[in-house]
Amino acid sequence: MNLKQLAEECGKSPPFIMTVQKSFGLPILKEYSDGFAVLVSKLIWLQIASVPKKEIQTQLSRERKLLELLKVDSHTPSPTWFEDQCKDNWGPGHLLLSGYSLGHTSGVQTGLDFSERESELFGSQEMGDDALRALALCMESQEAILSRLRQEIPTLASALKWSRKVSG
Numbered sequence: 001m002n003l004k005q006l007a008e009e010c011g012k013s014p015p016f017i018m019t020v021q022k023s024f025g026l027p028i029l030k031e032y033s034d035g036f037a038v039l040v041s042k043l044i045w046l047q048i049a050s051v052p053k054k055e056i057q058t059q060l061s062r063e064r065k066l067l068e069l070l071k072v073d074s075h076t077p078s079p080t081w082f083e084d085q086c087k088d089n090w091g092p093g094h095l096l097l098s099g100y101s102l103g104h105t106s107g108v109q110t111g112l113d114f115s116e117r118e119s120e121l122f123g124s125q126e127m128g129d130d131a132l133r134a135l136a137l138c139m140e141s142q143e144a145i146l147s148r149l150r151q152e153i154p155t156l157a158s159a160l161k162w163s164r165k166v167s168g
Contacts, residue, residue, distance in 0.1 A: 001033075002030065023053065065134050
């Protein structure tokens with residue numbers, strides 16, 4: 001889909017979508033995947049729910065890092081692998097923005113590798129990048145966002161009720 005179609009899918013104007021892309025460091029492309037539209041929609045909804053931009057950026061960064069550590073980026077060689085794989089899934093064991101299922105709620109299966117990587121001088125665990133640590137950070141920021149969303153539900157419900165009343 002092109003930018004105009006992406007905007008229609010998200011219920012916003014093309015300039016608004018471009019602003020969201022720039023705000024969250026998302027690439028501006030000629031063609032967008034369905035996953036990209038899902039991610040942009042979620043970013044918009046979180047902003048509508050008064051989740052601070054910095055918290056959304058933190059979650060986005062942490063999910064991307066966790067999925068890199070789990071080698072999800074090796075499934076497709078696209079530079080937009082993260083955006084492309086986003087789904088509108090939610091439930092226990094799913095990540096908030098990507099919708100990626102970790103398979104279970106108690107942790108992750110570590111040590112899987114789907115492609116060859118250049119070796120580094122030190123192992124990623126020695127440098128502090130291990131999947132369990134990344135998961136804990138990701139879940140911490142996700143829970144903070146979910147808590148904020150739960151707090152905003154009454155306000156959003158009232159705003160929706162009022163907007164329906166005044167718009168006829």
